[in-house]
Amino acid sequence: MLAYIIRRVLYMVPTLFGMSLIAFMIIQLPPGDYLTSLLSTMADGGQNLDEATIARLRSQYGLDQPVYVQYLVWITGILTRGDFGYSFEWNQPVSTLIWERMGSTLLISLASLFLVWAISLPIGIYSAVRRHSFGDHAFTFLGFIGLAVPNFILALTLMYVGYRFFGQSVGGIFSPQYADAPWSMAKFLDMLSHMWIPLIVIAMSGTAAMIRVLRANLSDELSRPYVVTARAKGLPEYKVILKYPVRIALNPFVSSIGWVLPDLVSGVTITAIVLNLPTAGPLLLRALVGQDMYLAGSFILLMGVLTLVGMLISDILLAVLDPRIRFN
Amino acid sequence: MRDTMLSVRNLSLDFHLRTHILHAVRDVSFDLRRGKTLCLVGESGSGKSVTARALMRIIDKPGRLVGGQILLDGPDGVVDIAALPERGREILALRGGRIGLVFQEPMSSLSPVHTVGSQIMEAIRQHRKLSKKDARVRAADLLRQVEIPDPERMLDRYTFEFSGGMRQRAMIAMALACDPDILIADEPTTALDVTTQAEILDLIRRLQQERGMAMLLITHDMGVVAETADDVAVMRYGRIVENGPVDRIFHAPTHPYTRQLLDATMKLERGAAGSPATALFEAKAVEPVISVRGLTKSYGSVGKIFGFGSGNGGALKAVDNVDFDLYPGESLGIVGESGSGKTTLGRLVLRITEPTSGRITYRTAEGREIDVTDLNKAELRAYHRDVRLIFQDPFASLNPRMTVRQIIADPLLVSGKMTDQQAGEKVAELLKMVGLDPLAMERYPHAFSGGQRQRIGIARALALEPRVIIADEATSALDVSIRSQILDLLLSIRQRLGLSFLFISHDISVVRYFCDRVVVMHKGHIVETGDAETICTDPSAPYTRRLISSVPNPDPRNKRMLHRMRASS
Numbered sequence: 001m002l003a004y005i006i007r008r009v010l011y012m013v014p015t016l017f018g019m020s021l022i023a024f025m026i027i028q029l030p031p032g033d034y035l036t037s038l039l040s041t042m043a044d045g046g047q048n049l050d051e052a053t054i055a056r057l058r059s060q061y062g063l064d065q066p067v068y069v070q071y072l073v074w075i076t077g078i079l080t081r082g083d084f085g086y087s088f089e090w091n092q093p094v095s096t097l098i099w100e101r102m103g104s105t106l107l108i109s110l111a112s113l114f115l116v117w118a119i120s121l122p123i124g125i126y127s128a129v130r131r132h133s134f135g136d137h138a139f140t141f142l143g144f145i146g147l148a149v150p151n152f153i154l155a156l157t158l159m160y161v162g163y164r165f166f167g168q169s170v171g172g173i174f175s176p177q178y179a180d181a182p183w184s185m186a187k188f189l190d191m192l193s194h195m196w197i198p199l200i201v202i203a204m205s206g207t208a209a210m211i212r213v214l215r216a217n218l219s220d221e222l223s224r225p226y227v228v229t230a231r232a233k234g235l236p237e238y239k240v241i242l243k244y245p246v247r248i249a250l251n252p253f254v255s256s257i258g259w260v261l262p263d264l265v266s267g268v269t270i271t272a273i274v275l276n277l278p279t280a281g282p283l284l285l286r287a288l289v290g291q292d293m294y295l296a297g298s299f300i301l302l303m304g305v306l307t308l309v310g311m312l313i314s315d316i317l318l319a320v321l322d323p324r325i326r327f328n
Numbered sequence: 329m330r331d332t333m334l335s336v337r338n339l340s341l342d343f344h345l346r347t348h349i350l351h352a353v354r355d356v357s358f359d360l361r362r363g364k365t366l367c368l369v370g371e372s373g374s375g376k377s378v379t380a381r382a383l384m385r386i387i388d389k390p391g392r393l394v395g396g397q398i399l400l401d402g403p404d405g406v407v408d409i410a411a412l413p414e415r416g417r418e419i420l421a422l423r424g425g426r427i428g429l430v431f432q433e434p435m436s437s438l439s440p441v442h443t444v445g446s447q448i449m450e451a452i453r454q455h456r457k458l459s460k461k462d463a464r465v466r467a468a469d470l471l472r473q474v475e476i477p478d479p480e481r482m483l484d485r486y487t488f489e490f491s492g493g494m495r496q497r498a499m500i501a502m503a504l505a506c507d508p509d510i511l512i513a514d515e516p517t518t519a520l521d522v523t524t525q526a527e528i529l530d531l532i533r534r535l536q537q538e539r540g541m542a543m544l545l546i547t548h549d550m551g552v553v554a555e556t557a558d559d560v561a562v563m564r565y566g567r568i569v570e571n572g573p574v575d576r577i578f579h580a581p582t583h584p585y586t587r588q589l590l591d592a593t594m595k596l597e598r599g600a601a602g603s604p605a606t607a608l609f610e611a612k613a614v615e616p617v618i619s620v621r622g623l624t625k626s627y628g629s630v631g632k633i634f635g636f637g638s639g640n641g642g643a644l645k646a647v648d649n650v651d652f653d654l655y656p657g658e659s660l661g662i663v664g665e666s667g668s669g670k671t672t673l674g675r676l677v678l679r680i681t682e683p684t685s686g687r688i689t690y691r692t693a694e695g696r697e698i699d700v701t702d703l704n705k706a707e708l709r710a711y712h713r714d715v716r717l718i719f720q721d722p723f724a725s726l727n728p729r730m731t732v733r734q735i736i737a738d739p740l741l742v743s744g745k746m747t748d749q750q751a752g753e754k755v756a757e758l759l760k761m762v763g764l765d766p767l768a769m770e771r772y773p774h775a776f777s778g779g780q781r782q783r784i785g786i787a788r789a790l791a792l793e794p795r796v797i798i799a800d801e802a803t804s805a806l807d808v809s810i811r812s813q814i815l816d817l818l819l820s821i822r823q824r825l826g827l828s829f830l831f832i833s834h835d836i837s838v839v840r841y842f843c844d845r846v847v848v849m850h851k852g853h854i855v856e857t858g859d860a861e862t863i864c865t866d867p868s869a870p871y872t873r874r875l876i877s878s879v880p881n882p883d884p885r886n887k888r889m890l891h892r893m894r895a896s897s
Binding site: 230 | 381386423425437438450451454486502505
């Protein structure tokens with residue numbers, strides 16, 4: 001098991017290297033660089049810089065160097081000093097910006113992941129065991145609505161409901177008065193009252209998808225011979241189902257950890273913008289639009305790392321859960 | 329104490345399907361006696377498995393018990409199981425407590441994610457008030473009784489670490505965990521090799537006699553019936569057509585269906601003496617079509633990337649240095665247990681699997697010799713037109729979304745030699761050849777039974793007018809009577825078209841019926857090669873003798889298995 005984990009971690013090294021290359025290449029792809037986009041913004045505002053200043057800025061930012069030099073400077077900074085470069089637009093080191101955002105992103109991701117599990121597990125089991133019953137059809141209907149409704153519309157609707165009927169301050173994860181306050185019980189409660197909208201919105205489609213996956217998997221497993229074996233032992237029905245087929249149908253639940261992190265960062269950007277959530281998505285979007293290359297590149301790289309870590313965690317959990325994986 | 333442990337009276341089961349009600353079981357009556365075995369015989373779909381499970385009230389949806397009594401004798405008098413509430417505590421106490429169940433799929437009848445020990449201990453603790461520690465001791469004792477070596481350690485193993493035979497033993501241990509009075513064994517050995525089958529049947533028999541259990545054994549194999557039964561009930565279309573002591577059923581059957589079943593079995597047993605197989609092939613003066621020399625396939629010798637895994641030097645040799653010749657018009661049987669490498673051998677000859685070393689020489693119709701191991705992709709395709717494969721599973725080997733016409737014409741159209749209309753005519757001709765109505769060609773595979781599907785598979789193999797056919801367990805998924813029909817079909821086709829067959833099977837009686845010569849494989853090696861008749865009646869290699877003597881004999885007066893030869897290990 002330990003050897004397996006070490007091997008997996010070692011495999012991550014070349015993958016990460018490739019990912020850093022691709023991340024850097026992607027942010028170089030659009031024509032121009034941060035300066036050109038900055039200059040055009042300034043030109044729109046009527047300001048013009050002389051050639052000398054532009055050249056000075058260019059060399060100051062390192063933009064006059066060839067691409068591979070820029071890459072090497074960036075990657076050595078990360079590897080040796082944990083320095084992800086400097087955000088042109090925010091005039092701050094990238095690392096400070098990112099850590100701020102990553103915390104809230106992780107918090108929302110994990111909370112919504114648990115919400116997805118908590119809702120879809122019982123419903124999925126119910127739907128599979130009572131297939132084609134009224135309850136199953138009702139949940140299926142709701143599930144498809146959840147899949148079909150665009151997240152941002154749901155977000156807008158819930159914000160309206162929250163503001164209009166509950167008189168809540170909506171958007172963000174804190175009310176204005178708590179934003180800079182130190183942690184207290186009141187601040188925590190305030191956070192909870194803000195969190196329910198993003199959690200429901202983000203968990204909605206995941207839950208619907210997970211119910212379908214669990215229902216399909218469990219339906220297959222329910223007709224397996226080992227279920228008959230368990231019945232023939234004299235186990236009561238609920239024990240038969242929970243202990244054997246459900247246990248085996250759980251694998252996709254665990255695998256979902258792997259894809260939920262990247263999905264939350266990139267997939268729900270629009271929702272995060274609508275809800276004014278301080279997560280990574282909106283920041284990344286702005287960095288890409290403004291060609292703030294070190295910020296964007298670092299974000300993409302970090303998301304790659306998160307994906308790999310998520311996959312690793314889910315693979316390890318799968319191996320713990322399922323001896324067939326552990327032994328092969 | 330009464331002699332009869334359980335008696336079933338007029339049991340009827342219905343399946344409520346979407347369009348109609350299927351009467352799966354009708355008015356079935358039989359008795360299970362203490363210490364005696366009743367064999368329930370019938371072909372697939374006859375209702376024998378549902379009947380057996382109904383005794384424990386395990387009836388899959390949409391099945392329903394609609395009438396009859398299941399009377400179980402007990403310490404507090406007779407209980408009618410059919411009248412108990414479906415999910416009541418009495419039923420749960422009976423299941424595993426008084427009636428144990430062992431069934432077919434040893435691969436999937438135990439949970440893959442729980443240890444063998446935990447599954448057995450669960451069965452024990454469900455009915456007995458024992459501490460975990462005591463349950464573990466008892467579970468180990470049970471494993472010892474079913475002859476699993478090193479039971480203490482095996483308790484912590486998972487089922488996928490067990491062989492098929494070991495799993496079936498573990499399953500039996502679980503069924504016997506609470507000393508039931510009745511054991512239901514539903515095709516307990518169908519998925520096992522003959523030698524393993526013989527061991528498991530021995531074991532069940534011994535345990536039954538030690539415990540004086542009544543047993544209901546379900547099987548489709550008349551050989552197994554003859555070896556194990558005291559009484560026999562023959563089932564067809566949900567009814568018991570004939571019921572009686574085993575000797576009378578075998579030697580004085582009254583119902584025509586029983587006779588038909590026995591005839592189909594005996595025909596194979598009599599073997600080549602009654603079949604035209606020997607007449608087909610004589611001369612060895614001719615050059616072989618396919619000749620294989622030193623063929624070897626080893627797995628797992630490649631070093632792992634990053635070098636972390638357990639770098640074992642000794643690679644597993646699935647096929648080890650195999651030589652044989654296949655002559656034109658000959659049918660060569662390849663016999664062996666699972667894991668003997670016979671299927672790999674077939675795949676190597678087709679080069680679906682790449683051989684590690686060795687030569688395969690193919691002689692074309694024009695007499696040119698080709699080294700198959702050297703062919704490039706295009707040449708390999710031409711080779712595959714001449715050498716074709718018939719699969720084992722008639723259900724999985726036909727694409728359910730294609731009509732029969734599309735399935736059979738596919739190789740014709742792929743080879744690009746025919747127009748659509750010509751292909752249609754050819755398909756009709758092929759269907760007639762395999763004994764199907766050409767009008768059936770627009771239908772989809774699901775409309776056909778297993779035997780008919782295998783005929784379609786054969787027609788597909790014949791479409792390109794091959795010279796050699798490799799049949800990998802082509803008849804093992806079929807019922808006895810269908811099996812002999814398909815074998816007769818293959819024989820007549822072979823005669824008419826002068827084909828050579830490489831006939832891979834674990835079933836010795838089938839090989840004896842169909843083949844001229846037989847190659848016996850064991851652990852990747854060829855143990856013995858010779859005439860089919862000689863191999864089956866007077867084999868010289870010790871392994872072959874052991875194998876042949878493990879085949880159940882369909883004659884209750886001559887139980888071969890009891891006197892069989894055992895491995896000397």
